[in-house]
Each structure stands twice: as structure tokens, then as C-alpha cells.
Amino acid sequence: MSEKKITSYPKEKINILFLENISDKAVQHFKDAGYASVKKIGGALSEEQLIEAVKDVHLLGIRSKTQITKNVLAAANKLQAIGCFCIGVNQVDLKAATQQGVVVFNAPYSNTRSVAELVIGLSIMLIRRIPDKNKAAHEGIWMKDAKGSYELRGKTLGLVGYGSIGSQVSVLAEALGMKVIFYDAVTKLPLGNAVAKKTLKDLVAQSDIVSLHVPETAQTKNLINKTTLKYFKKGAILINYARGEVVDLDALRKCIVEGHISGAAIDVFPWEPEKNGDRFETPLQDLPNVILTPHIGGSTEEAQQNIGDDVSNKLYQYLEMGISTGSHTVPSLSLPPQEGTHRILHIHTNVPGVLSAINTELSKNNINILGQYLKTNDEIGYVVLDVDKKLSNQAVNLLKAVKGTLKVRLLY
Secondary structure, rough: OOOOOOOOHHHHHOOOEEOOOOOOOHHHHHOOOOOEEEOOOOOOHHHHHHHHOOOOOOOOEEEEOOOOOOHHHHHOOOEEEEOOOOOOOOOOHHHHHHHOOEEEOOOOOOOOHHHHHHHHHHHHHOOOOHHHHHHHHHOOOOOOOOOOOOOOOOOOEEEEEOOHHHHHHHHHHHOOOOEEEEEEEOOOOOOOOOOOOOOOOHHHHOOOOOEOOOOOHHHOEEEEEEOHHOOOOOOOEEEEOOOOEOOOOOHHHHHHHHHOOEEEEEOOOOOOOOOOOOOOOOOOOOOOEEEEEOOOOOOOOOHHHHHHHHHHHHHHHHHHOOOOOOOOOOOOOOOOOOEEEEEEEEEOOOOHHHHHHHHHHHHHOOOOOEEEEEEEEEEEEEEEEEHHHHHHHHHHHHOOOOOOEEEEEEEO
């Protein structure tokens, strides 16, 4: 990050906006690299506020609360890239971002350890019924009783989703002497002695503790519902530190009240307040052996620093070198620098003939291509061209006129 690159656009004119109290490390990275116009705002903004704020912004950094809608993207006339300083990207209208050639990055692995450690801690707290004993002690009631309290050792942990977080929870759980089983829609290689199960029903029926680690999709919405909950072992524990729409909370409440589920830890909810201090309600309040937390599964100092490093590096590399590795919109390209050239980025709709048109226009005007890289996805194509320095401005103007062009930028 400290290496100074020479970009065609003056660094003092590149506007960078960070929202939601993103780590100061991200801000410092860009300032150290010579970018002076870096603004940081503590909270999220409404759509109306965002539409005003993103005008003339080149890089935008957000977390999970900020909603980047089609209207916001339409107002962002200079936006090159969005950095989601969190695991997910569901807060961004990816289709609209793709259509406008805006790169979207995130940090899918940076808070993995933070979530995994907390899941293990919650498992211990719930299987020992610590929430009830803690509440009683605060109320002046002494509850020294072993009834209903168990060790983790020898118990079965069922993981729904075996990605970066689920697999790390698996390793930690085995180190504590637990048996680990998992269910994932995609075939995954087990770590340690973990065993894959063919169906969700098989998994929940055999698990003492079920922990969810799945994304929010149409397939995972209400994945844990009144039907699924019937298959849980009596006295099982449910932990959801994944996504709020995955669990039917009313159905879960009923199972806890009836004693079929003995405890739960929930960190994510279908509806969450806009900011700290706002009123929060959920059907799971005032239930025994239930831990409720305000979406802080990955909220540790270490995780925020890691996320700040990861996403700011991706934004920086795209801004300075055109590298789009990790992008959810523009196709992923990683390319070496080319000495003695000017680099042009061309983003276009993925239709036949665009690359041919690019090469034809440059060839007709005697512009030599010294390096060329192309990658496409279903909707758009991304071409990086290294051309003769003397003719790069002419090349940019020619490429802007190519049919299907979404965005052209002279990088350096």
C-alpha cells in the first residue's frame, strides 16, 4: 500500500467515502498512498442521503446497514468501486452495479475466527444453562444446581453449512472432544473426523447442538421452520450467527416454550434496528436459556482490522492497477504491470463482437496493443489493454465509441 503509483487522474481529485465507522486502517491506507480526499462518516445513510452523498465519489466503503439501491447507483456518476467491509454483499443491488460496471468487493474470510470462537463459547454457555444462572444471580437468587448442565465433550455438533466459518468451528469443536457432522448443499471435503450428512433432516435428528453457517438465499429463507424443528432431538440447542431470514423465530419460540428446544443463541434477525440505542423486539425475548446479541458475531477489534486491510487493498489494487480479483460484478482479472505503456480499462456488455470491434478500431488508427486481457461473465466483459503511451488518449476516445461500452478509464 505504501508504493506510490502514477495514475492518470490526479489523486487529490479522487473522492473516497467510508460509511458506518469503517476501520481507520482503511482510511490510513489511502492517505499513505497519496489520496487526500478521504471522508469517513460514523453511521449509515438513508437512500435520500446516499443519493446526495455519492455524487462525484469514486470509491465507496460500506458495511451491512447501508443499502446501495438502483437509485443510489444511478446518482453515482463517477463511482468505480464499492467495498463492503463485511462478509456479505446482499446490501448492494448487484445487478444494477453490474450493469453500470461498478466493481463490488467484500471480505468473506476476515472475521471467520471471531465468529467461530463465539459459536464455541455460546455452545458451552447454553449446554451449561449459564444464561439462567446468570440472570438469577443478578436478581439475588442462588441457583447452584447441576441438573440440565452438561459438558461439550462427547456431544454431537451439527453444522449447517461447511464453508470458511463452519469448517473452522468444526476444527475447534473436535479439539474439545465433540463429534462433528455437517450438511452442505455443495460437496465439501471434511476436516479432521467430521462426517457429512446427506440431508438436513439427518443432521438435526442426530445433533445435540445445531449451528447455522449459510448465506441468505431463496433456498435458505426459513430453512429452520416448524417442520424442520420437529426433527430436532429433544433438548437440542440452536445457534444462528449466519443470516436473519434463515430461522422462523415464531416457530422457534414455540419449540422453546414447549421444551423441545432447550436453548438458543441468535445474533441475526429478519429486522434489525438502524442504529445503536434504537428499540429492538423479537419473539425470543424473555425466554429461558436464550442468548440474544445485536449482530456482533464478527465484531472484534482483530476482525475489523483484518476487514479494513482486506477490502481497502482490493479497492486500492483496482484503482491503481485494474485488478478485480474478488469482485462480485466485474469479472475477476489479475494482471502484471507492463513497462512503457499506458493501461486502459474497458467494461462492456457481454455481447458478441465487442473485442473484435476494440481491436479493429485500434488497428485502423495504428495504435499498437502491447498487452491485452479479457474476462467475461453472463452480463459483462472486462478488457484491460496496455497500449502505446503516445496514442493512449486517442485510444480512450475510440474505445468510448465502441457499441456496448459501459465504462472506459485510462488507468495510467
